[in-house]
Amino acid sequence: MKYFSKASSSSKNNASIKIKESEIVFGTTPESADHLPNPAELFLGSFSACILKNVERFSVLMHFEYSTAEIAVNAIRLDKPPRMDEINYELKIYSQDKNLNIDLLKKNIEKFGTIFNTVKSVCSVTGEIKQITE
Known part of the structure; x- marks a missing residue:
């Protein structure tokens, strides 16, 4: 591609x-x-978009339904050399579906996300996915 x-x-x-x-x-x-x-925030926005696109993709492949997905991303920037050093995300998936396997979804997002894999090859990436059933 x-x-x-x-x-x-x-x-x-x-x-x-x-x-x-x-x-x-x-x-x-x-x-x-x-x-x-700013450019750093656009970079984090691209990272977020990658994860949200994969939530949609894997909802079809893993056969679960959700109403909304939200992601918050925090990053720590180093000054010398200037670069992102640590990225942490929290993904909330609003779903009543008992078929939603959070662990498998996280594994798939972290294995098949183009931007995710590009970023994790150069800095630390940690994250958490939560299912919200409200």
Whole structure:
């Protein structure tokens, strides 16, 4: 598989990434730090998207139903060299389904996620999945 995106920025302004029919605006200036995502946050967003896409994928393969999935991701950045060092996630799956096997789902997400595997090859990744039956 091959992927493509195109990004641009202008001096002393923000930037955007174009992917298919979507445009994602992100901050590159101190003035945008409080209201636009920065590149590190976009990176964590991609990690989150990978996991959520795999929840949907494995709900079909593992034969379980869910109403909503939510993920929160925290990261620790090192300064020298600047890089992500630790990533921790908490995935909540709202489901009444007794067929939801959390351990197998976690194993599959961590084995077959493209972004997940790319990230875990360069930094520590830990996480927890919780089934919420409310």
